[in-house]
Amino acid sequence: MSKPQIDLNDVEVVRIDERYSRQARSLLYHSYRDEPTFKYLLxxxxxxxxxxxxxxxxxxxxxxxxxxxxxxxxxxxxxxxLLGVAFFSDLELKMDISRQLLWRMKMVLTTGFEGTRRFVQYFNEVQESLPAKNHRMVSLIGIHPDFQKQGLGKRLLETIHDLTDKDQNSIGLFLDTGNNRYLEFYKSLGYEVYTELPLGPIQEFVLFRPNPGYVDRAA
Structure with a gap:
């Protein structure tokens, strides 16, 4: 069965709030359920x-x-x-997530101790690999499977790039993936492999897109 084709003139990128949580949950579930990182962690x-x-x-x-x-x-x-979604964080979320007591309690109750332990370790290792300088990070991103490879992911990331490039205090944008099939796509948008982290049987790629407008005031 052929997938529906989307006209890019019929879509727009907007900031959403918790009213779209249910749609976002469903969309990210379908996006991540077969991803190597989540399959290992959970x-x-x-x-x-x-x-x-x-x-x-x-x-x-x-x-x-x-x-x-x-x-x-x-x-x-x-x-x-909602056809696609991206959660766009500042430096502090990656630092705080493993220390969120309520979050950890809920994770243990729903995913079990081992899954929570792996997630905490994963977040810590990614965070420790990043520089201390101010930066942003795409923590979650997904396009509905029926509409992938139609330019929606590029449109979504370009909106985030436009926003981050205006922040002269930020060195740029990071994201990570355990799926090497996405590497060429991210590289086409200006990302480079910043580091690789062993994650069980897979390699987690931490990618970085430098901010062309960054001003190193310390220098």
């Missing part, structure tokens, strides 16, 4: 993987909205349907 070979990944995404989304982070969505103008 042990996809053990029964209940779908429930664990749904619970993990729910808690991560809740944490972002509770913190008032930027969340951008690719919205179909006529249908008001």
């Amino acid at each position: 042990d996809s070979h053990r029964p209940g993987y779908k429930q664990r990944i749904r619970a993990t995404i729910r808690e991560l989304i809740r944490l972002h909205f509770d913190r008032g982070e930027f969340v951008f969505g690719v919205m179909h103008k006529k249908e008001e349907r």
Whole structure:
């Protein structure tokens, strides 16, 4: 069955709030359920993987909205349907997430101790690999499977790039992925491999897009 084709004139990138949480949860579940990082962190070979990944995404989304982070969505103008979403964080979220007691309690209850331990370790290792200088990070991003490879991911990231490039105090934007199929796409948008981290049986790629407008005031 052929996938529906989208006219880019019918979509726009907008900042969304918690009213779109349910759509965002569903969209990210379909985007991440087969991703190597999530499959390892939540042990996809053990029964209940779908429930664990749904619970993990729910808690991560809740944490972002509770913190008032930027969340951008690719919205179909006529249908008001969310086709893609990106959670866009500052430096502090990656530092804080493993220390959020309530978040950790909910994660343990829904995903189990081992899944929570792996997630905390994963977040810490990614964070420790990043420079101390001010930067931003795309923490979660996904395009509905029916509309992938139609330019929506590029449109979404370009909106984030426009915003981050205006911040002269930020060295740029980071994101990470355990799926090397995405590397060429990210490189085409100006990202470079910043470092690679061993994550169980896979390699997690930390990618960096420098901010062309960054001013090193210390220098």
